[in-house]
Amino acid sequence: MTSDFITLDGVEKVFDVRRRTGFLRRERHQVRAVDGITFQVPRGEMVGYIGPNGAGKSTTIKMLTGILTPSGGRLRVAGIDPARERTRLARHIGVVFGQRTTLWWDLPLIDSYRLMRRMYRIPDARYAENLDRCVELLDLAALLEVPVRQLSLGQRMRGDIAAALLHDPEVLYLDEPTIGLDVVSKAKVRGFLRDLNAGSGTTVLLTTHDLTDIEQLCRRVMVIDHGRLMYDGPLDGLHEVGQSERMLVVDLERELPPLEVESARVVRTEGPRQWLAFPAAASAAPLVAAVAERYPLVDLSVREPDIEAVIAKMYADRGTS
Amino acid sequence: MAELLRDRETAPGARAFDGPAGPLARAREGLRAYGLITAMWIRSTMAYRTSFVLTALANLAATGLDFVAILLMFSQVDRLGGYGLGEIAFLYGAVSTAFGLADLTMGSMERLGRRVRDGTLDTLLVRPVPVLAQVAADRFALRRLGRVTQGLLVLAYALGSTDIDWTPLKVLMIPLMLISGTGIFASVFVLGAAFQFVAQDASEVQNSFTYGGNTLLQYPPTVFAQELVRGVTYVVPIAFVNWLPGLYVLGRPYPLDLPAWVAFTPPAVAFACLALAGLAWRAGLRSYRSTGS
Numbered sequence: 067m068t069s070d071f072i073t074l075d076g077v078e079k080v081f082d083v084r085r086r087t088g089f090l091r092r093e094r095h096q097v098r099a100v101d102g103i104t105f106q107v108p109r110g111e112m113v114g115y116i117g118p119n120g121a122g123k124s125t126t127i128k129m130l131t132g133i134l135t136p137s138g139g140r141l142r143v144a145g146i147d148p149a150r151e152r153t154r155l156a157r158h159i160g161v162v163f164g165q166r167t168t169l170w171w172d173l174p175l176i177d178s179y180r181l182m183r184r185m186y187r188i189p190d191a192r193y194a195e196n197l198d199r200c201v202e203l204l205d206l207a208a209l210l211e212v213p214v215r216q217l218s219l220g221q222r223m224r225g226d227i228a229a230a231l232l233h234d235p236e237v238l239y240l241d242e243p244t245i246g247l248d249v250v251s252k253a254k255v256r257g258f259l260r261d262l263n264a265g266s267g268t269t270v271l272l273t274t275h276d277l278t279d280i281e282q283l284c285r286r287v288m289v290i291d292h293g294r295l296m297y298d299g300p301l302d303g304l305h306e307v308g309q310s311e312r313m314l315v316v317d318l319e320r321e322l323p324p325l326e327v328e329s330a331r332v333v334r335t336e337g338p339r340q341w342l343a344f345p346a347a348a349s350a351a352p353l354v355a356a357v358a359e360r361y362p363l364v365d366l367s368v369r370e371p372d373i374e375a376v377i378a379k380m381y382a383d384r385g386t387s
Numbered sequence: 388m389a390e391l392l393r394d395r396e397t398a399p400g401a402r403a404f405d406g407p408a409g410p411l412a413r414a415r416e417g418l419r420a421y422g423l424i425t426a427m428w429i430r431s432t433m434a435y436r437t438s439f440v441l442t443a444l445a446n447l448a449a450t451g452l453d454f455v456a457i458l459l460m461f462s463q464v465d466r467l468g469g470y471g472l473g474e475i476a477f478l479y480g481a482v483s484t485a486f487g488l489a490d491l492t493m494g495s496m497e498r499l500g501r502r503v504r505d506g507t508l509d510t511l512l513v514r515p516v517p518v519l520a521q522v523a524a525d526r527f528a529l530r531r532l533g534r535v536t537q538g539l540l541v542l543a544y545a546l547g548s549t550d551i552d553w554t555p556l557k558v559l560m561i562p563l564m565l566i567s568g569t570g571i572f573a574s575v576f577v578l579g580a581a582f583q584f585v586a587q588d589a590s591e592v593q594n595s596f597t598y599g600g601n602t603l604l605q606y607p608p609t610v611f612a613q614e615l616v617r618g619v620t621y622v623v624p625i626a627f628v629n630w631l632p633g634l635y636v637l638g639r640p641y642p643l644d645l646p647a648w649v650a651f652t653p654p655a656v657a658f659a660c661l662a663l664a665g666l667a668w669r670a671g672l673r674s675y676r677s678t679g680s
Contacts, residue, residue, distance in 0.1 A: 081678060082678070128509065131512070131513050132512070132513070133509050133512045133513065133676065134676055134677070135673075135676045135677050137677075149676070152512065153514075153515050153516070153517075154515075156513055156514055156515035157515050159513065161510075161513045163509070163510060166506065166507050166509075166510055168510050170427055170431060171431070172431040172434040172435070173427065173430060173431055173434065177427065177430065181423060181424075181427055184423055185420065185423060185514060185515070185516060186515060213434065
């Protein structure tokens with residue numbers, strides 16, 4: 067056993083899709099939802115797992131939780147083969163499905179927690195301690211006696227996260243944990259996850275469409291598309307891989323034809339304001355100097371590339387290659 | 388049931404700290420989880436107390452009217468297929484009770500297809516308790532006690548109004564018949580659910596065996612064509628729910644010239660059906676986990 071907590075080695079998942087092509091005639095073809103993925107996650111890391119719909123994110127999570135059996139490759143979570151020992155693994159993991167609550171709709175929130183306590187056989191002292199911590203950090207004290215159906219989406223998500231943590235899981239999988247939440251709720255959820263990871267060293271793997279989640283939470287990010295891992299590394303590194311560009315926005319004294327400077331190109335003009343794109347890795351200083359020297363400059367600002375654009379570019383590049 | 392067999396997949400000794408091993412322990416674990424989840428549903432139901440009382444009464448009235456239809460029939464004729472009202476009531480009460488008990492405890496399994504379609508089955512698969520227990524306890528509806536109550540009332544009426552030549556064996560046959568019948572119907576529910584892993588809208592097929600079988604068995608076998616009687620005896624063995632043991636109690640000839648001892652086979656038939664359903668469930672769950680649909 068390695069020191070890595072989650073290990074995937076060439077993991078594949080192939081689905082047989084049958085399509086009706088005529089009366090009683092069916093065409094079979096295979097879809098490789100996950101096509102040979104390899105990565106390791108050490109204990110205590112917080113990793114973002116991103117990709118467009120249908121890229122294979124959920125399939126990977128389902129294999130990691132033992133819901134789906136891989137078609138090939140080797141997979142271990144806490145030393146356990148999830149597909150073979152699903153129920154044993156269940157005691158070691160916590161799962162939050164953003165769009166499917168596991169709370170009891172018509173009962174007060176606390177009742178769902180009491181069920182978890184008995185279902186997972188959580189010792190009384192542990193349960194009390196974990197519940198207290200979740201109630202405090204997730205701000206649930208006023209909600210415990212409220213029937214779940216009366217909770218807002220954000221409150222319910224916080225409730226769901228607490229439910230997934232009462233049995234002290236070593237790893238927490240979050241599938242779209244901030245989907246549909248307002249700004250304040252998102253901030254609360256992110257703050258809690260950060261504290262959880264820092265405080266109790268819980269390994270966290272989260273999938274999301276909201277790249278702000280990743281920017282605020284994860285030092286490491288994995289990008290998956292068409293069932294393959296396209297990027298695995300620090301968030302900053304994405305820019306280099308995606309060959310992203312920074313933007314220099316200049317306000318000139320008057321309207322001018324597009325500026326001509328080396329190492330940058332004008333991508334947009336609007337009256338006296340012009341947008342110049344330059345490689346993210348390059349320094350802005352020489353460019354600013356060059357512009358100021360040759361043109362009547364009034365004001366300027368530099369915009370960092372937004373990660374969304376970087377990833378969109380990655381997908382687009384892959385699509386054409 | 389299928390979950391009981393799952394242990395074979397586990398390496399020996401691997402479970403040291405992670406819960407019980409062995410089929411019996413798994414069964415206990417499943418029953419415990421069933422109890423926990425059922426209790427939650429009952430409390431959920433009680434959140435709408437008035438609504439519960441009304442639906443329970445409606446359920447009792449609806450099943451009650453069912454028997455009234457038979458009473459009305461007997462206001463026109465004295466015998467049906469050679470059977471009197473008391474004897475029909477006996478068969479009716481027995482099957483109604485057995486079906487009611489199976490429906491009460493396992494009836495929710497027909498919702499499995501919906502859970503597969505909307506993906507909520509996955510939330511059950513990440514719990515450390517058997518999936519079968521969770522699916523069976525899902526949306527446990529106490530109002531289904533209505534049918535059990537009605538069945539027991541009709542059975543009590545039948546026992547009071549029919550001349551039965553009681554022997555100790557016949558007395559023993561009553562609970563044996565009800566328990567085995569519940570097991571046979573329960574196995575059909577599990578089998579139907581297992582089939583829904585593959586064809587997610589298969590609950591109607593299962594309903595034709597459960598609800599349809601229930602209606603069929605309310606009448607004596609002499610009412611029906613031989614082929615149908617043969618079918619429910621040898622193919623889908625619901626004749627073992629009440630016809631064979633029931634006719635023994637009533638001292639009536641069996642359909643299809645079966646020997647007398649078949650009256651005592653229902654427990655074995657129920658056990659075989661449940662084992663078969665358990666295997667089917669296991670295969671269904673495995674297929675779901677490999678296809679995800």
